[in-house]
Every structure is written in C-alpha cells, then in structure tokens.
Amino acid sequence: MLKPFRKVPVLNTASLLLVENEEQLQTRLADIIVQNEKDVNITVRLARKLPLPEENQDSRPRIDLIVFIVNLRSERSLQSAEQSVKYLDPGFFLGKVCFVVTGARCLSGSSNRLLTARKLAASLHCPLLFAEDQTNEGVITVAVRLLGILKVAAGLVPLTTGLYLNSLSHCMIPSDLEQNLD
Amino acid sequence: MKRTFQCIIYSVCIGKYIPSMGDVARTLLQRTLRKIPTVKLEETLKKWAHLSRRQQQSVNYTQSKWILHENIVSLCEENGLTTRHVSELEMIYCMENPNLGTWRACHLTDADEDATSVELLSFKEQFKSHLAELIRNVSIKIKKHDNGSVWIRIAWGDNFSKPNHFKPTYVVHDLQTPYVFISNLKSKHKPLLYQGLVLATKHGSIKDAHLSGRSLHAVRDLLMGHYQQSFPTNHLRPLQERNPPITHPNIEKEHKEHAEKRLQVAYEAFGEGDIPKLETATYTLETRFRGGGGMDTLSDGEKPFRTVVQFASTSLLESLRHCVSSGIAEAPVSPLLSSITQKGRNYFVITDKADKGHNATTQNSRAKV
Numbered sequence: 047m048l049k050p051f052r053k054v055p056v057l058n059t060a061s062l063l064l065v066e067n068e069e070q071l072q073t074r075l076a077d078i079i080v081q082n083e084k085d086v087n088i089t090v091r092l093a094r095k096l097p098l099p100e101e102n103q104d105s106r107p108r109i110d111l112i113v114f115i116v117n118l119r120s121e122r123s124l125q126s127a128e129q130s131v132k133y134l135d136p137g138f139f140l141g142k143v144c145f146v147v148t149g150a151r152c153l154s155g156s157s158n159r160l161l162t163a164r165k166l167a168a169s170l171h172c173p174l175l176f177a178e179d180q181t182n183e184g185v186i187t188v189a190v191r192l193l194g195i196l197k198v199a200a201g202l203v204p205l206t207t208g209l210y211l212n213s214l215s216h217c218m219i220p221s222d223l224e225q226n227l228d
Numbered sequence: 229m230k231r232t233f234q235c236i237i238y239s240v241c242i243g244k245y246i247p248s249m250g251d252v253a254r255t256l257l258q259r260t261l262r263k264i265p266t267v268k269l270e271e272t273l274k275k276w277a278h279l280s281r282r283q284q285q286s287v288n289y290t291q292s293k294w295i296l297h298e299n300i301v302s303l304c305e306e307n308g309l310t311t312r313h314v315s316e317l318e319m320i321y322c323m324e325n326p327n328l329g330t331w332r333a334c335h336l337t338d339a340d341e342d343a344t345s346v347e348l349l350s351f352k353e354q355f356k357s358h359l360a361e362l363i364r365n366v367s368i369k370i371k372k373h374d375n376g377s378v379w380i381r382i383a384w385g386d387n388f389s390k391p392n393h394f395k396p397t398y399v400v401h402d403l404q405t406p407y408v409f410i411s412n413l414k415s416k417h418k419p420l421l422y423q424g425l426v427l428a429t430k431h432g433s434i435k436d437a438h439l440s441g442r443s444l445h446a447v448r449d450l451l452m453g454h455y456q457q458s459f460p461t462n463h464l465r466p467l468q469e470r471n472p473p474i475t476h477p478n479i480e481k482e483h484k485e486h487a488e489k490r491l492q493v494a495y496e497a498f499g500e501g502d503i504p505k506l507e508t509a510t511y512t513l514e515t516r517f518r519g520g521g522g523m524d525t526l527s528d529g530e531k532p533f534r535t536v537v538q539f540a541s542t543s544l545l546e547s548l549r550h551c552v553s554s555g556i557a558e559a560p561v562s563p564l565l566s567s568i569t570q571k572g573r574n575y576f577v578i579t580d581k582a583d584k585g586h587n588a589t590t591q592n593s594r595a596k597v
Contacts, residue, residue, distance in 0.1 A: 093482035
C-alpha cells in the first residue's frame, strides 16, 4: 500500500509517478517533464501497475502526484488502472491522484470505456485530463499541464494546495449523462 | 552464341519460315518477365546468358514494362529459345527471390553409411534417373546455388500430357544435411518426389517436418538454428547491455528487475535480435473437453473434443516474444509455444496422456510427433 505522508518532503523537489499499462506515453512525458523544468528538481518514476515492488521502498522518494494513464483503445488499459487504484491509501485521493486519458478521439467502442473512466475518476474525486498522444505538441501540452498540477501538489506554489486545486478541477459526471447511462 | 532451331514453322500467309518459340515457351517467358521487377531484370538476364551481349545492350530498360517485355520476347525468338531455356530463367530468378508461396520442410531419416558422402554429380544423376523411372514426362532441372544448396525444379506431366511448366515444384536441399524444403507440390506427386529424394540421398525414409512458412530463409534458419539463441545462465547480465539507457538520471523505472527477467525469459524461449519470420502456428487438439461452466453437451467425458487453434501474424515469433516480454503472456512460457523454436516446427497435434487414475483435475497432454 502506498502511503502519501510516510516520508518527509525534500526542499525544492517534486516527485511524480506515472502508471501506464502500455509503457509508451509515460516515457515521452517523463523525458519532456524532466528536461524542461530547470527550477525545481523533479524525479519521475515509471510503473506498469500498482502495487510497486517492495524492494524499492527505501530508495523511492516521497511521491507527490500519481498519474494513471489510460489508453481508451484497449480494454486492458482501463482494467489495469482500476485494479491498481485499489493499492493506494485513501490519503492520496485528496489532491495527489490524476487520470489522463488518451485515444478518446476514436469512437469505435471507446465511448463506453470513456464513460467508465469518467465514472471512476468522479467516484474518486480526481481530475480527468484528455491527452493527444499521437503528436509532439499534444504530448508537450499534457506534460505542461501535469507539471502544473505536480507543482501544486508538491506545495511549491504559494497560496494553493493540492486539495484546493482538486476541489476545483475534479471530474464530475453531469446528471443527465448518468441518466442516459441507466 | 548457340543457335538451335528447335522447330521451323511455315508461316501460312507469307511463305517464309521463321524460327518460333512455341506457345508454351512464349507464355512462360512472358509470365516470368512479369514476375521479375524491372530493377532486377538486367542482372537476371546477364546471369541467364542466353542473349548475346549486343542483344542485352540493345534492351532499353526505361521503356514501359509492356514494350520492354515484348522487346525481350522478340530477342528470344530471334535466338530460337525453347521452354528449357526459359525455365532456366525462371529458376535463376526464383533462386534469388524464393517468394513462391508456402515452403514445407521435410526430414530425411535412417541415413545409410555413405549418405554423408553424397555429392552433387551423383545426386543429380541418381535423382534424375529415379524420377524418370517412376513417371514419364517430367522435366527436371538441377542447379547449385552460390551458398551451396541444391535447387531442383520439376515440371510434372503424366502418361498422356507434357510437363506443365506453369506450376513447377521447387525443391531445395543442402547436401549432407537431412533437410529438404519443398514448395508447390501436389499430393499426387508427393510419393514420387519422396521416393526420388530418398534414393538419391541414400536415406531410408523421409517424413514431414511439420514446419511451413512463406519465407524459405526463415524456415531454413529456424530448422537449423541460425538465429541468435539465448541460453539460461546463472550470471545476471548487466542491465545496460540490453535495455536502452534511461535518458535522464531523474527518471527511474519501478519494475526494472521484473521487466529484465521477463525479457530474459522471452529471449530464452524465442531467441534474441532478428528471429525467423513465421506466419502461423497450428495446434490440433484431440483432448477431452475439461472446462466446467455447465457446458454439458461439450464435456462428453470420453470422446475427444476436436479443436484447431491457429496463431497467425506477419511475424509470429516476434509477436509471441513481445507478448512474453511485455507481460501479456505469463512467464514461464508454455512449452506448447516454446516448442516452436525448440523443436523447429509449427504444426502440433496434442493428445491426452492416458491417465491411469481418474485424475480429472490435472491437465496432462503431450505433443504427438
């Protein structure tokens, strides 16, 4: 079980965990985030799913933000994210978890998955971002947004905390959409 | 330049005679020319060496394909070439580019004592004479490839018809190895070809190796193990050797060791680097149905539930290796899949092991050779 406050934060550092079943978008995001940020020392950890291996417990820094990357083109991606979410301590869901969804553009069979992903994010009160992973600009855009959320979650932005940001930007399903589902 | 006038036809309207190629030869030539891409045409014609140098130089390769081919056909007609010569051209092209559909591998067994001393000339004579005894009207051509293997082109006829040159069988054999690769063989000619091969190579019998694929090189490499195989060791190879280096020291992978182990298992089962390109793997199951789930009609206890499972891909071994290394398939690799590379075959028949007790829970099966 990953616990959010077990370790002491380090000055001017932020740490991000990217969880993705396919392991493709996460490497590109990691490269961009780490290379473009000069002021803050950012470490990125890449994983396929949770739980994380016990051996790394000591060397792992305190995780400020966990991002689940779900590819809507594959059923397995969503299932893996749903399974992984169970291994997080509830303390994470107060502003330290975020969902990124790719492939929402293709409608073949993905509309159900999109709804499932939105329901998952809504039930956990986490923000849901859409990403375009086929183009460079798309990846850079997502990286910039994640960087923004990460800085807030790590407490590097004055007058804001992760919880404030979360309450503004968490995913909601409007009630008419829910009724359509039933 | 040899000029052999094979047939002289009197042209009815004009009254003079021109040496003619014959319909079969001309059609065969046109079909062969169409198969050869223009970039390779010049060197293939040079290797063929049945057109004089002057004639070869007179061919303009920048013309449109149709005109170019007509040009070459007329040059061949000038030289009075026959089916025999044209089939040689086809064979030369096929030897360099063996895209002839599916190649099947066969295994020669029960070698005689002097089987290892069979060399090209005796093989040629023996094969031609044995096959000619077995069936009339066959046209056989044997050539040696630069890499040492022997290629045989066979056009089959029967007692009443001439050899059909449009659907020849190609056979590739490396002398001193027990493997033969065959493409385009009809089942009625199979026993004849097998007999000829067995006698010419001084072996006792020949059997199907249950391996087929579209690429001759892939089938041969798989059977003879000419790919980079990986063997289990007790050493842990340093991670840098295999994985691409992580780009930045701040980025770290959580499941690094697991990924490395999976990769190692995948390499052991299927080989490293470039592996032979197979298209399918077929498993014929003759086992009893053991699933639960209330399918009463299917789990009829005693009778085998016949199924055929086929895996297909543009490069099957590559995709299986990726499945294992990315974690989609569970490690350790099922012996049914790793037998493809370990035994060098891609057609399996799975039957039940005869269980002595009523052990319904364990799944026993073995692959029948």
